[in-house]
Amino acid sequence: MNLHQLRFVREAVRQNYNLTDAAKALFTSQPGVSKAIIELEEELGVDIFTRHGKRIRGLTEPGRLVLASVELIMQEIDSLKRIGKEYAAQDSGSFTIATTHTQARYILPRVVQAFMLKFPKVRLSLLQGNPQQIAEMVQRDQADLAIATESIAAIAGLITLPCYQWEHVVVVPPDHALLKSKAVSLEEIAGFPLITYDGAFAGRSKIDHAFGLRGLKPDVLLEAIDADVIKTYVELGMGIGIIAGMAFDAERDKNLRAIPVGHLFGMNVSRVAVKQGAYLRSYIYTFIELLAPTLNRKLIEQAMSGEKDHYEL
DSSP states (O other): OOHHHHHHHHHHHHTTTOHHHHHHHTTSOHHHHHHHHHHHHHHHTSOSEEEETTEEEEEOHHHHHHHHHHHHHHHHHHHHHHHHHHHHOTTEEEEEEEEOHHIIIIIHHHHHHHHHHHOTEEEEEEEEOOHHHHHHHHHTTSOSEEEEEGGGGGSTTEEEEEEEEEOEEEEEOTTOGGGGOSSOOHHHHHTSOEEEEOTTSTTHHHHHHHHHHTTOOOOEEEEESOHHHHHHHHHTTSOEEEEEGGGOOTTTOTTOEEEEOHHHHOOEEEEEEEETTOOOOHHHHHHHHHHOTTOOHHHHHHHHTTOOOOOOO
16 A cells, blocks of 8 residues: 555545546556556455446445545645645745635735735735635645635534624615615615625625515625625615625725614624644744734644634634
8 A cells, every 4th residue: 555546546536536637637647547546445455436347436335434544644644744844944835825705805915914024935825716615625735724704614624713703784875865774674775776795605694594584585686706896886876785894995985885784684703714634834823813813823723633612702
C-alpha cells in the first residue's frame, strides 16, 4: 500500500469515477491509475468500486469506509506538509479565503488591509460563491477557511465559530412612503415589488419564513447575489430592496435610505468555518482574530480539538 494508491482512489471519486479525468488531474496515465486501484483492492481483499465492464460506476459499501479512511490519511499528510512550510517560513506562504460577495465587498476590506500590513509576504486569495459552494471549497482543501452566514454551521466536517451579528435593512428612494412609517410591518413591505437576495444568500430563508408565518406572498420582482445590484434596481424605481445592513453605506448610497428591519426578520450571525482536523498556520489565527476580536487562538484551538462547549455571541 502506498500514498499514490490512496490519492488515486480519492481523485477517482472527486472526478465522478472518470479515471481518465483523475489521471489528468494527477498528471499520470489512466492505465496506471486503474492498475494501482486494482492492486490496492487485492491487498485489502475487498472491491472499493462497483464496475460495469472496465468502467467504475460508484463505491461499494466497504469502499465508502475505505474512502473515509483515505480522506483522513490524506488530510494528515497535508497537515504535515503545512507544518513544515510554516516553520520554514513563519511569516510567508499562501492563504485562501472562501466567502460570499457581501462579506468580500463590505466586511473583509478592512480586515484584509490590516492583515497584509502584519504579513506582507503572505499571498492572499479570495474565492467567492454561495454558502454551500464555499463550504465545499474548505472541505476539498481548496480554501483554508470560509466566511458566511449561519447556514454553514450545519455542514458536516466543518468547525464554525460566530464572528458578528447583523440585521437586514429595507432600502428605498429618499421620498418613499415607507419612510413615513413609525415601525415598518411585513404587510407594508409586501405591498411593494421586492428586490432581494437569491435563495442561497444572506439570510434569505429568514425573510421567506417571516412572510410565510404571516401568510404573505410578496411580489419578488428580482433576485440577485450582489447587494450593489439590488441597490441599483431600487434606484431605478423598480421596487424596494432587502439587503444585509452591512451592505448599506450612507455616504456611498446617497440616493437611497435604509430602514432597519431586524424586528421583522431577526438577527443574523456571520460565522468563520475551518475544516475539522485541519492544521492552521499561525497567521490564519491572526486573521480570524482581526475578523472577530471576540475570538482568540485558545478558543479556536479548543473548538478544533472537539470540545463540546458552544461559543455564541
